[in-house]
Amino acid sequence: QVQLVESGGGTVPVGGSLRLSCVASGAITSSYCMGWFRQAPGKEREGVAQIDGDGSVHYGDSVKGRFLQGRFSISRDKTGGAVYLKMDALETDDTAVYYCAADPGWCGGPYKYWGQGTQVTVSS
Numbered sequence: 001q002v003q004l005v006e007s008g009g010g011t012v013p014v015g016g017s018l019r020l021s022c023v024a025s026g027a028i029t030s031s032y033c034m035g036w037f038r039q040a041p042g043k044e045r046e047g048v049a050q051i052d053g054d055g056s057v058h059y060g061d062s063v064k065g066r067f068l069q070g071r072f073s074i075s076r077d078k079t080g081g082a083v084y085l086k087m088d089a090l091e092t093d094d095t096a097v098y099y100c101a102a103d104p105g106w107c108g109g110p111y112k113y114w115g116q117g118t119q120v121t122v123s124s
Contacts, residue, residue, distance in 0.1 A: 002026040002113045004100045009118030012090055016122065020085040022100030022115060029053075030080025033107040038096035038120075048098070049074040050107040051083060058107045090122045 008020040020036065028034075035050025035058070047060035049067065051074060059067050066072040071089045076082065083100065098118050101111035 002028045002032075002102055004102060004113055004115035006098065006100045006115045006118040009098060009120045011121040011123060014091060014122055014124050016090050017086070017088045018090065018120060020087070020098055020100075020118060020120075022083045024081045024102060024113075028081055028102060029104075030078070032080060032102050032104055033111075034076060034080070034083040034100070034102045035107060036074065036083070036085045037099045037101055038094075039099070039117075040093075040096040043096075045099070048072070048085065050101075051076045052107045053080070056107075087120075090120075092122050092124050094120060095122050096120055 003025045004022055006022045031053035033050055033052050036048040037045050038048050039045040048063050050058045073086045075084045098120055100115040102113045103111045
C-alpha cells in the first residue's frame with residue numbers, strides 16, 4: 001500500500017508562485033509513475049504532469065504551454081518517493097485542487113494511488 005500526502009497549496013495573487021510537494025510512504029519505488037492532476041470548480045479532473053520510472057515526463061495538453069514557457073516545472077527526488085510541482089506566474093485559471101497520483105505501471109494508464117489534494121487559489 002502507498003500513501004500520498006500533498007502540501008504547499010494556498011492562496012496567491014495573480015503572478016505569484018507556489019511549490020507543491022507530494023511525499024509517498026509505503027511500498028513505493030522509483031519505478032512508479034508519479035505526478036500531478038488538478039480539478040477546477042465545475043470542471044473535470046485533468047492531467048498536469050507525470051514522471052515515469054525512467055524519468056520521461058508527460059504533460060497535460062491544457063497546461064503544456066506553461067511548462068514550455070518555463071512557468072511550471074515538475075521534478076522527482078532520486079529515491080522516487082516524492083514529486084514536486086513548481087508553479088510561477090500563476091493565473092486565475094490555475095485555481096484548482098491539485099492531486100498527487102502514483103501507479104506501479106507506466107504513466108499512460110489508470111492510477112492506483114491518490115492523495116487527498118491541496119487547494120490552489122489564484123486571486124485577481
